[in-house]
Amino acid sequence: MTDNVVALPSEEQFQARIDAEEKIEPKDWMPEKYRQTLIRQISQHAHSEVIGEQPEGNWISRAPTLERKAILLAKVQDEAGHGLYLYSAAETLGITREELIDRLHKGTSKYASIFNYPSITWADIGAIGWLVDSAAIVNQVSLQNTSYGPYARAMVRICKEESFHQRQGYHIMMTLMEGSDEQKAMAQDSVNRWWWPALMMFGPHDGESAHSAQNMKWKIKRRANDDLRQQFVDQAVQQAHAIGLEVPDPDLKWNEERGHYDFGAIDWAEFERVVSGNGPCNRQRLAHHVKAHEEGAWVREAMAAYDAKRRARKANVA
Ligand code: FAQ
Numbered sequence: 001m002t003d004n005v006v007a008l009p010s011e012e013q014f015q016a017r018i019d020a021e022e023k024i025e026p027k028d029w030m031p032e033k034y035r036q037t038l039i040r041q042i043s044q045h046a047h048s049e050v051i052g053e054q055p056e057g058n059w060i061s062r063a064p065t066l067e068r069k070a071i072l073l074a075k076v077q078d079e080a081g082h083g084l085y086l087y088s089a090a091e092t093l094g095i096t097r098e099e100l101i102d103r104l105h106k107g108t109s110k111y112a113s114i115f116n117y118p119s120i121t122w123a124d125i126g127a128i129g130w131l132v133d134s135a136a137i138v139n140q141v142s143l144q145n146t147s148y149g150p151y152a153r154a155m156v157r158i159c160k161e162e163s164f165h166q167r168q169g170y171h172i173m174m175t176l177m178e179g180s181d182e183q184k185a186m187a188q189d190s191v192n193r194w195w196w197p198a199l200m201m202f203g204p205h206d207g208e209s210a211h212s213a214q215n216m217k218w219k220i221k222r223r224a225n226d227d228l229r230q231q232f233v234d235q236a237v238q239q240a241h242a243i244g245l246e247v248p249d250p251d252l253k254w255n256e257e258r259g260h261y262d263f264g265a266i267d268w269a270e271f272e273r274v275v276s277g278n279g280p281c282n283r284q285r286l287a288h289h290v291k292a293h294e295e296g297a298w299v300r301e302a303m304a305a306y307d308a309k310r311r312a313r314k315a316n317v318a
Contacts, residue, residue, distance in 0.1 A: 018219050023149035026092040034218055037211065038148050039093050040109070041220060043100045046086035047111035049079045051285050055119035056128060064122060071168050072125060078161045085154040092150045105290055113271060114197045116279030123176055123183075123190035129169015131191070131198040131236060137162045138232045139202065147219035170239065177243040184244070191240065192248045198236075199263075200271045202229040233261050 009029045017024065024030055053076050060076065063069035087097055103109035114132055119125065137159060144155040176187040203209055203225045215221035240247050251264035273279060 015217070018147050018217075021219075023152060024147050025149045033214075034220070035093050037215065037218070037220060038151065039090055039095050039100075041215075042086055042090040042093075042151055043095075043103065044110050044112075046083045046090060046100070047104050047109060048115065049086060050083040051111045051115045051289060052132075053079045054285055054288055055115060055117070055281075056125060058119050059122060059125050062122070063125075068172070075129070075165050075168065078165065082154075082158045082161070085158065086151075089148075089150040089154045101293060105286065105293070107277060107286070110275065112201055113274040113279065114194075114201050116274050116281045116285060117193065117197050118281055121186050121190060123173070123186040124194070126169050126172030126176060126187065127190040127194040129165050129167075130173050130239070131169070131194050132201070133162050133165040133169055134236055134239075135198050135201040135232050137166060138228050138235070142222040142228065145219075145222050173245065174243050177245065188245060191245050195248050196266065196270075197274075199229055199233070199266055200274075202226070202232070204268070204271075230260055233263050237261050 011031055014024075014029065014031060014034075024034075056072060056076050056079070060069060060072055063072050087100060090100055091097060100109070104111070114135075119128065140155050140159050140162065144152055144159060146152045146155070173187050173191075176183040206212055206224045206226045209225055212221060212224060216224065237247055237252065249264045251262065253262050255262045274282070277283075
């Protein structure tokens with residue numbers, strides 16, 4: 001009698017499923033590198049949502065009106081929810097939440113560079129909503145079609161909420177631009193500070209991007225960094241001009257032939273500095289997260305104890 005050997009699917013068969021636009025689900029066979037890449041990207045994304053609460057949380061108690069405060073509070077809660085869906089999606093790949101958080105705290109897992117800049121005025125809340133959420137949406141709309149099912153499905157709801165966030169940010173900018181000279185200057189100053197970091201959110205140029213080629217083949221990434229960045233610039237410049245804001249780029253110019261805006265060079269040395277832990281707020285952001293995580297240990301323990309008790313009771317009844 002011969003043993004019944006079950007052949008493992010090959011990378012070619014896996015690629016054929018991707019090419020046929022099939023979604024890969026948690027229990028499906030996948031190359032180890034595909035799994036690791038997804039853990040890297042989804043966890044970085046989750047950390048970004050959660051760390052991104054810090055610059056905005058800074059203004060909850062100082063929002064100019066009760067209505068603005070309620071809206072900002074809801075937005076920050078949405079970001080926490082996005083973190084939750086994304087950590088859950090990452091966990092389906094066989095990694096625990098504890099490991100994911102541990103990697104963040106040890107600095108072996110990144111989060112978006114943009115959240116290492118300070119939010120020093122109320123207009124920064126407008127700029128974050130308008131520019132940062134716009135950049136996030138441009139990228140994330142394409143991720144609704146990413147090849148990994150749980151990540152793609154998480155993106156659908158996240159995109160709907162980000163689009164509300166974008167509008168609330170633009171509305172803050174619009175209101176400031178209809179206000180006093182000081183308010184207009186505050187709005188312009190925040191655009192001057194957030195514009196270039198927002199362009200960096202899309203990552204290095206295509207030729208320099210370490211992961212793009214393989215990620216595009218696996219359809220983890222559906223559009224290239226530069227392509228997404230260009231779409232963002234084209235949209236944001238028109239939105240800026242519509243309310244009287246200037247974009248801080250002397251090289252910005254409409255290119256009739258390309259049908260896009262040409263724009264100036266990004267300061268990649270600054271990007272490297274921020275990504276490697278030396279931006280204006282890196283240490284503060286991480287220290288705050290570590291402290292909140294430690295102070296919340298009792299909540300996690302209480303929930304685990306409650307869950308264990310509930311399971312034991314259920315087992316006894318059965
Ligand atoms: N910051 O080869 P690539 C939000 C790293 S959510 C830090 O091009 P990849 C919502 C990259 O990880 C914003 N690191 O990499 C919100 C890699 O390093 P590694 C977050 C960056 O993965 C709004 C290296 O550079 N969104 O804002 C950055 O193919 C308001 C080489 O780069 C997502 O995470 C950066 N900007 O493409 C919340 C979307 N760019 O890992 C609160 C999902 C690149 O090898 C308030 N992520 N790096 O050490 C992605 O789409 C991709 O990961 C990219 C990078 C496009 C970010």
